[in-house]
Amino acid sequence: MLHPFPMLFDLPDHETLYRALLDRDTAYDGHVYAGVIPTGVFCRPSCPAPKPTLAHVRFHDSAAACLRAGLRPCLRCRPLDPVGQREPLVSALLRQLEDDPCRTWTNDDVAALGYEPSVVRRTFQRQLGIGFIEMARLRKVAG
Ligand SMILES: [Zn+2]
Incomplete structure (x- = not known):
């Protein structure tokens, strides 16, 4: 499998996640989603779009949680597309x-x-x- 993390993935602290976001770390794709509060959009960590400031980011552990928080999917990184095999x-x-x-x-x-x-x-x-x-x-x- 592609996933470097165990099934139950506890989110690391906010700063670690923010660093992964700045690094566009693909290892976090599918495990962490970044909601950007001023724009109401959510992204994969690897999104090519310019990164928001730390204070504007809320991390969620699933795309579903982002949707339930009222965020809409980014058009660049398409966070609703599952990582790996897609039906x-x-x-x-x-x-x-x-x-x-x-x-x-x-x-x-x-x-x-x-x-x-x-x-x-x-x-x-x-x-x-x-x-x-x-x-x-x-x-x-x-x-
Ligand atoms: Zn994005």
Whole structure:
């Protein structure tokens, strides 16, 4: 596996995480996400975008936690794309979501695209820690 950390990953202290952010340390990708308070965007540590100051960063241990905190995914580092193997249905639905973030999604919409809603929910839960419908709702609120 790619992951250098054990399954239960306790976040290091804020300054260590901030240093990883400045270093664009890919070892933290998938384990730590940086929420930037003034912009309301969240990033992978390896994001190529200019880094915010320490005081403006809030670290979260999952993309789902960032979404629940009202943050929206960075368009440069695409933090919702899982690290490593990615299910085609996850990629396809994430693309739909980014094309139209204001849309209200239901399981019927998912089914209309030819996906089984329960499979979509389980796959999103496994890869991103959050179901697609909930993610779409939070994404819409974040704008
Ligand atoms: Zn980013």
